Amino acid sequence: MAILSLQNVSKSFGALKVTDDVRFELAEGEALGIIGPNGAGKSTLFNLIAGNLRPDEGVITLSGRDVTGESPMQRCASGVGRSFQIPQPFGHLSVYENLLVAARFGGGVSGHDAPALCMDILRRTGLAESAAKPAGSLSLLSRKRLELARAMATRPRVILLDEIAGGLTDGECVELVATIRGIHGEGIAIIWIEHVLHALTSVVERLMVLNFGKMLMIGAPDEVMASPEVKEIYLGIEV
Amino acid sequence: MSSSFSKGSARSLGIAIAVVLVLGMIAVPVIGSRALVQDLFSVLTLLVLALNWNMLAGFAGLVSVGQQAFVGIGAYVMFACTILWGLDPLVGVLVGGVAAMLFSIPMAFFAFRLNGAYFAIGTWAVADIARLVASQWTALGGGTGTSLPKGTTKDMFGVPFVKDLLDVSSAAAADAVTYWLALALALAMLTISYVFLRSKMGLGLQAVRDNLEAARSVGINPTRLKALVFTLCAFGTGLTGALIFIQITRVTPQAAFAVIDWTAFVIFIVVIGGIGTLPGPILGALVFYALERLLADYGTVYLIALGLLGIAVMLFARRGLWGLITDRTGFDLLPLGHAPPAPLSETRQPVPERT
Numbered sequence: 001m002a003i004l005s006l007q008n009v010s011k012s013f014g015a016l017k018v019t020d021d022v023r024f025e026l027a028e029g030e031a032l033g034i035i036g037p038n039g040a041g042k043s044t045l046f047n048l049i050a051g052n053l054r055p056d057e058g059v060i061t062l063s064g065r066d067v068t069g070e071s072p073m074q075r076c077a078s079g080v081g082r083s084f085q086i087p088q089p090f091g092h093l094s095v096y097e098n099l100l101v102a103a104r105f106g107g108g109v110s111g112h113d114a115p116a117l118c119m120d121i122l123r124r125t126g127l128a129e130s131a132a133k134p135a136g137s138l139s140l141l142s143r144k145r146l147e148l149a150r151a152m153a154t155r156p157r158v159i160l161l162d163e164i165a166g167g168l169t170d171g172e173c174v175e176l177v178a179t180i181r182g183i184h185g186e187g188i189a190i191i192w193i194e195h196v197l198h199a200l201t202s203v204v205e206r207l208m209v210l211n212f213g214k215m216l217m218i219g220a221p222d223e224v225m226a227s228p229e230v231k232e233i234y235l236g237i238e239v
Numbered sequence: 240m241s242s243s244f245s246k247g248s249a250r251s252l253g254i255a256i257a258v259v260l261v262l263g264m265i266a267v268p269v270i271g272s273r274a275l276v277q278d279l280f281s282v283l284t285l286l287v288l289a290l291n292w293n294m295l296a297g298f299a300g301l302v303s304v305g306q307q308a309f310v311g312i313g314a315y316v317m318f319a320c321t322i323l324w325g326l327d328p329l330v331g332v333l334v335g336g337v338a339a340m341l342f343s344i345p346m347a348f349f350a351f352r353l354n355g356a357y358f359a360i361g362t363w364a365v366a367d368i369a370r371l372v373a374s375q376w377t378a379l380g381g382g383t384g385t386s387l388p389k390g391t392t393k394d395m396f397g398v399p400f401v402k403d404l405l406d407v408s409s410a411a412a413a414d415a416v417t418y419w420l421a422l423a424l425a426l427a428m429l430t431i432s433y434v435f436l437r438s439k440m441g442l443g444l445q446a447v448r449d450n451l452e453a454a455r456s457v458g459i460n461p462t463r464l465k466a467l468v469f470t471l472c473a474f475g476t477g478l479t480g481a482l483i484f485i486q487i488t489r490v491t492p493q494a495a496f497a498v499i500d501w502t503a504f505v506i507f508i509v510v511i512g513g514i515g516t517l518p519g520p521i522l523g524a525l526v527f528y529a530l531e532r533l534l535a536d537y538g539t540v541y542l543i544a545l546g547l548l549g550i551a552v553m554l555f556a557r558r559g560l561w562g563l564i565t566d567r568t569g570f571d572l573l574p575l576g577h578a579p580p581a582p583l584s585e586t587r588q589p590v591p592e593r594t
Contacts (some may be wrong), residue, residue, distance in 0.1 A: 050456060052452065052455070052456070071455065072452075072455040072456050073455050073458050073459060073460050076455075076456060076457060076458035077458050082456050084452075084453065084456075088450045088452060088453035089449075089450065089453070090445065090446045090449035090450055090453065090454070091449050091450070092445065092448070092449050092515070093442070093445055093446065093449060094576060094577070094579070096577065096578075096579035097442060097445075097576065097577050098446075100442065100577055101442045101443055101445075101446045101454075101457060101459070102457035102458070104439045104442065104443070105439070105443055105457055105458040105459045106456075106457040106458025106459075107458075108458075111439065115579070115580040116580070118579075119579060119580055122579075131579035132578065132579055150453075150457060153457075154457050154458060
């Protein structure tokens, strides 16, 4: 059964339809990439899946259960972990505490098991050295890693990654891809919004293109990238 | 090993100093003057109000300017219990605390729709409505207020016993009883705050304070946590308010619902001491008391000096005096953080004991 499914999901802000009849299914453990120009409604789609926004129309299910009306808190408990495009750390808490609170609440991890889990995730995301630092003092790159790490600490079954590779150097990008592959290898389903295409296509099995809130295409990355329509809209190449 | 030993002994030393300090404070009514007892009573009650406000503003992100509502309701309900219903004033204190807590539920219902500065103004407005309602309570003197009947505190729970024990006047014995209650309240508030803030819920509360949207996304229910803290702090503030007015023995709407006395001074104490820390309000209450004594004869200059000091701290030492101390010395009493565990070795075997 699909772990996540969206059926005819639409959302408008005033007269602007930011999500227009989006429908897709995500298989257990699958990695799906989302691309599209700025303003295509990618982050809005994440807000709908994570429960930060309610759709005007359509149904969202997690493992077959309708969660359309559930709050972000309930979705987290049901296994949706998310990162924010603009990092949202708990600034006065330490990096370690940022994960600890996520593990205790969203992950339902006991006080006894949480420290080891959090340290393990910090090591895998390259943040172990910064564990005791206040999260508010981190650089932008570390904040992006923290977004990924904190989402991991909620022990998700599907994780939503919003442009976490933007602004990284090539070396850092390679590291990040390795980390995300590792997460994927554990059987966690991933939806990843990213402009850094080579990073994205080296992980995901399917690629979706959004434009003006509509799903333009969904399919194997090679096929999608070969489509003239996608080239024109997304890459700005006149065909 | 030697470093952990010295850390352990510093901890024992700290506990020893705290125990001596508390024993000394318990002994004040026996060995100190009545004036000292009264002064310390006002320091302790301000400290409890400050710890409550610090919990709201410093840890829950709820900057309330309406704490005087709970002080006033606690005081008025205590007076009602004593004068109208003939209960012991100390029972009245408890009922006053409960009444303040009950009042905080509808207050939270409305005020939680507002954020930041709007929340502050909203709580202030609600507190002023409470003041206006209290001034309509004709059985308790309406706008001019009322006094506790003469001799009420003489028969208060524990007072005759303390009177005989210490061989002092009834008035002095009543001061001693209220002082001990204030001390117990301050210690309880400090302990509960410490345990709560280090718990799972305390950590969740601080996450909500730092980032509401992210807190929701990691599975925290912000409204539930904030409502819990708001109502519990209303209880603590109401209890303290009722206790303060046993000592004052006279209640008026203006005095019981005074935004300056029960909120502005309390904010000052927390801000100069160090918001979001537990030792901060203690330091702040002591500094405030010292300034009050020092500048008491200068009238309005006193308020101007407090204002200037408050502004200076906000501009140059945003984490307050306690923040300055911890920054300079690295020493922290009652730390609230969760230290990350020592790194495990790659193979996850326990680190061998160093010899």
